[in-house]
């Protein structure tokens with residue numbers, strides 16, 4: 148209700164902590180600021196999935212190409228080890244059949260590879276799972292620095308883990324898309340237990356694990372029980388605006404056990420009109436996000 152009728156400025160106000168300003172420049176600036184101030188790495192993501200016109204697809208392709216070129220030439224990101232990676236959602240690259248997205252994703256990944264920019268292909272709802280795995284594994288095996296994502300809520304994921312080749316980057320998340328109980332678990336504690344179980348299985352097979360969660364208890368268990376012995380193959384990832392600063396600081400100082408790289412997922416829009424439409428859609432799909440945002444805002448105010 149609120150998402151549908153709230154005026155654009157209200158939606159923007161809600162989204163402010165979670166989106167890097169209103170342009171690519173803002174995204175790059177946030178990435179650099181967090182690196183310089185906290186040593187946090189970043190992955191940059193264009194807000195703009197779910198397009199319905201060819202022109203939007205072409206605009207998304209062009210924005211990502213520019214982003215790759217900017218990352219490769221920006222003196223603030225000269226060091227390959229700390230240069231931000233990019234994340235992209237396949238649905239941003241087709242206005243028709245899903246398969247068509249690869250016609251744009253493949254050349255983009257090849258361009259990123261030539262420019263020394265790592266790519267993660269995000270995972271959307273279950274009709275995308277097979278395609279996303281086929282594309283990302285194929286591109287990784289062709290020699291590109293490409294990773295992807297698996298969602299522990301889906302029951303099929305236990306089998307999908309076995310497809311991920313050694314050396315590939317794999318972000319493990321619980322999954323943001325509501326999925327039917329016929330194919331997914333609905334209890335968060337089960338999804339979170341699977342995060343740890345699956346991380347162990349992947350690490351044992353030589354896969355590089357990026358844990359994408361804000362759940363402090365799960366993160367503590369990951370660092371204490373799963374990471375030791377695999378520090379070079381692990382990373383923790385969170386969404387811009389979500390982690391509480393004191394917790395992130397303790398995490399990066401190694402107070403919970405092992406120290407591993409910490410990366411922020413930094414979404415940026417190219418226009419606030421597109422971003423507002425996108426945010427309305429996400430709020431409608433997942434109304435609980437509104438309450439999380441509110442709760443975090445109040446928590447942030449109280450802490451000041």
Ligand SMILES: Cc1cc2nc3c(=O)[nH]c(=O)nc-3n(C[C@H](O)[C@H](O)[C@H](O)COP(=O)(O)OP(=O)(O)OC[C@H]3O[C@@H](n4cnc5c(N)ncnc54)[C@H](O)[C@@H]3O)c2cc1C
Nearest residue numbers: 269270296320321322323359360361362384385386412439
């Ligand atoms: C870097 C990264 C990349 C991701 N990529 C994908 C992807 O490709 N595909 C996919 O399906 N999902 C993706 N996700 C989303 C993920 O699947 C979860 O939906 C999301 O992280 C919330 O789950 P949680 O594990 O943090 O646990 P939760 O129990 O949902 O959250 C733990 C606590 O974190 C806070 N919190 C969590 N999310 C938010 C939020 N959005 N706003 C404000 N506070 C919040 C709340 O305080 C909550 O109590 C990604 C998440 C991260 C961190």
